[in-house]
Amino acid sequence: MLIRFFSTLRQHGLKVTPKELLTLHEALRAGLSRFDMDEFYLLARLCLVKDETQYDRFDQAFQHFYQGLEAMPDPLGSEIPADWLRLELERHFSAEERARIEAMGGPEALMKALEERLKEQQERHQGGNRWIGTGGTSPFGHGGYNPGGVRIGGPGGQQRAIKVWQQRQYRNLDDSTEIGTRNIKLALRKLRRFARTGAHEELNLDDTIRCTARNAGLLDIRTQPERHNAVKVLVFFDIGGSMDSHVKVCETLFSACRSEFKHLEHFYFHNFIYDHLWKDAHMLRHQSIALENITRTYSPDYKVIFVGDASMAPYEISAAYGSIDFMNTRPGRVCFEHLKQHFARSVWLNPTPEPYWHYTQTIGTIRQLMEGRMFPLTVQGLDKAIACLLGKNNTYTTE
Secondary structure, three states: OHHHHHHHHHHHOOOOHHHHHHHHHHHOOOOOOOOOOOHHHHHHHHHOOOOOHHHHHHHHHHHHOOOOOOOOOHHHHHOOOOOHHOOOOOOOOOHHHHHHOOOOOOOHHHHHHHHHHHHHHHOOOOOOOOOEOOOOOOOOOEOOOOOOOOOOOOOOOOOOOOOOOOOOOOOOHOOOOOOOHHHHHHHOOOOOOOOEEEEEHHHHEHHHHHHHHOOOOEEEEEEEEEEEEEOOOEEEEEHHHHHHHHHHHHHHHHHHHHHHOOOEEEEEEOOOOOOOOOOOOOOOOHHHHEEHHHHHHOOOEEEEEEEEEOEEEEEEEEOOOOOOOOOOOOOOHHHHHHHHHOOOOEEEEEEOOOHHEEEEEEEEHHHHHHOOOOEOOOHHHHHHHHHHOOOOOOOOOOO
């Protein structure tokens, strides 16, 4: 069974290894999980999943492994025909009807009743109040209403099931889903680099324990310089125009960056980098900051992240006076190259879905200027961008 479970996890893209499978086997032999699916689920996730962003994939693989019968442990010993769980008619319940439906009385009573139903039921039922089925008031099945039942199959909707294994608790952590503050933070955390700086000291617990043991138990406190987050980040946000539809995801990224990095500076631009940038999103002319001031102020060891959809008229990149906001004497690509070459590491995050990149000429142009270091603004894309900023890879290739 464990071999099939291991194969199912690999099929769902989880990077589990045989060594971790052996760890799970040893834990089961040690009795850390009894004949209980809840306990096995938690133990398996603890032994096999190394990255929090993989929790949702694990939930999906676990659901697939148990073929949708997540709510019923093995001792029930029966399989429910798929035909019983086919929803043909969705019923809408009035407030008076819902008020008359009573819960069965807790998980133990539910599971006992479910075991009895599995022994007795011989055919498909729909719209009833007792048997396993759909569209009714029975506590077993889906597509109906009950204040406290066991959802078996189906997408759910009332959010009242007491027990349901196919519920995915970690959807917002999946690195293939829509980006959110929490999974952005998990990705950005990989960029943080800690270094020992300054004269402030903190307790070195490992050395203290080691030296105390050598000193026959007499306390020997050891300290070390305090660790500080040493990474420095510059973020340049494109705002206005076509970026208006990406405001929410950019705000989410900005919020996550502010909480993760001690040394963070941000600037705004419209469409492309020119002679001036802004610290304020209103981009008032008298508040502009000369590009040369930025390169003089910030050292080359800053990590640079450009955030924009890279969608504009081609002349805004290639021609002098191409900016729609002011009269730039230098072409945008000259200003951009000046900024990019000053900093050792830079990436471009594009909120436009990757399948649409080839429809816009300027996206290809900026990808060339970035030497391939343009990444989609997804969690996977952010992971690859962070690896690029750390020097682990230099380009991103679309499939």
